[in-house]
Amino acid sequence: MKKKTTKREVRNQLNEEIEQFLQQGGAxxxxxxxxxxxVDGRYHERSMSFDKRQERTPVDDVLKAIDQRKEAKRSRPARKAPPRKVPKQKVIYDDFGEPLRVVWQDE
Structure with missing residues (x-):
């Protein structure tokens, strides 16, 4: 795995490049x-872009169709999932009303 360069290493590299530039006669x-x-408060217009601005393609009808499909999906009622059958505890009592045991029942 490659070691990620630290900020200190990046700073040192930039300082070295600046020193080389100055030694080669740069100012x-x-x-x-x-x-x-x-320049005169304006950007250099020639450097902004090389081509003329392209005309945009109108896509209103496509966007309307997409919105209609979204609305159709929202308007449909969501199906409810069938209720899960969860086992329940049932206490079994004797003839005198005393609890004997607990039994799990599926309903």
């Missing part, structure tokens, strides 16, 4: 706090 620009990455 880090300072950005003022609160400065936006937007």
């Amino acid at each position: 880090v620009r300072e950005v003022a706090r609160g400065e936006s990455g937007l």
Whole structure:
């Protein structure tokens, strides 16, 4: 089983990559706090998507059919399960009303 990388290992790897980038001549620009990455307050529109927006297919009739099927299922009364036959205790008494024993009876 592969060992899961810890946060410490990820941090160390990122720091190493940053050091390599800086040693190869890369530079880090300072950005003022609160400065936006937007140009003139707008996103770069060309980078947002490559294709034109597709027209959506109307599916109202399909959704209505699905809803009708759901309603038909709900409107049907649910069948009750037949009651289970559970054995019951019955006390057997003698002629004087004293309990003799307990017997289980299936009903």
